[in-house]
Amino acid sequence: MARFHELVSGFHAFRSEYLSRDKAFFQELARGQSPKTLVVACCDSRTDPAIVLGCKPGELFVVRSIAAIVPDEANAGEHDAVVAALEYGVKHLKIHDIVVMGHSNCGGIFGLLHPETIANDRYINRWVSLAGPAVRRIDHENPQAQGELRCRLCEEGAVLLSIENLLSYAWIRSAVEAGSLCLHAAYYDLHRGMLALWNSGTEDYEELALPAAAAS
Template sequence: MDNFHQLLQGFHNFKQKYFLKEREYFESLEKSQNPKTLVVACCDSRVDPAILLHCKPGELFVIRNVAALIPSSDQADSPSAVMAAIEYGVKHLSVEHIVVLGHSRCGGIHGLMHPETICNEKYIWQWVSIAAPALDRLDDLTDDEPPEVRARHCEEGAVLLSLDNLLSYPWISSKVEEGSLKLHALYYDLGEGELYRFSPEKEDFLPLALKTPKKSTK
């Protein structure tokens, strides 16, 4: 119960520090939302995209699920909460970017790689099975890597698979082809506190090269 009361106190802190100090901004959000970026992230409590990307309310349209997975058009059930949110973001909010954000130590990917740990959990197993092709590709490449390296490769592969799955929807692929929608793959390393972005040219996830401010010459 203490934790719940902390949440209520957290809301009061938010109202005092943000809502009341930026009343005009929040009044604009009351009228409409206009996020430019849709983020599909894992529901892991340690990986909050708004905090990691330092965004204000209204800047991100966020979808969270186990392992940040996106089903292909052949896999999506009807109804699909994930695809309903993506469809709304693309067709009604006209987002310009879709980001799939994976992370290290992902419990969903661990379950995929170790099915004995979730064999009696129908909903989890059915969902993480979406990423089975990423595990199959990993098995085809090598099986002699250390467990932590294999896990990372599978986590990264699942992010790329979700991007591929997005393109199986004509209303997404057509916007990507015309250049009005861009897809991005990001990977957050919990231990390092580093964010990696997939480079199609390098065919690898590379750490973000943040620009440091130039020193004044005065």
């Protein structure tokens, strides 16, 4: 696993393998960015959206927060980094799509479901509690769900809550209504290496079909 000194040599490798091999691309990128997609992903070290989604520098505007939580307007802080990044992406970069990507084995959702594990962690506690309505909804709709199933349903439900919360901002809601911005809920299953997207028609997550050669 990479310690700090390995990151330094990693940058040297990046310079020699990427920057110097594709100078024209990076020179163009140095002039400005125009990503079309904004991703809200968890801070988890295993879920880097650019890697998971196969994107190059300049292609994704990335916002990361514990459990990919987006606060609604009523709960956004006075100095909210998540909402500031969303505002920049929507108003200034004029991105076309926002993807909220949750994942399996999410430590943030685990903390929300086991509050005793974060009882002394004021900021984690306050942050993950923003997803509390998702848990209450899951427990109401699926009272029989326990253990891993409940955890997964809450991970998936927290993503949907973040999508709802995005719509609490007038500048997001109006862009969606005008058809210039689309919102997508995604769930990355680490165990199976699969990505599922929310289908609002069937009201369920549907795994992306793999090309035949990659289906094993």
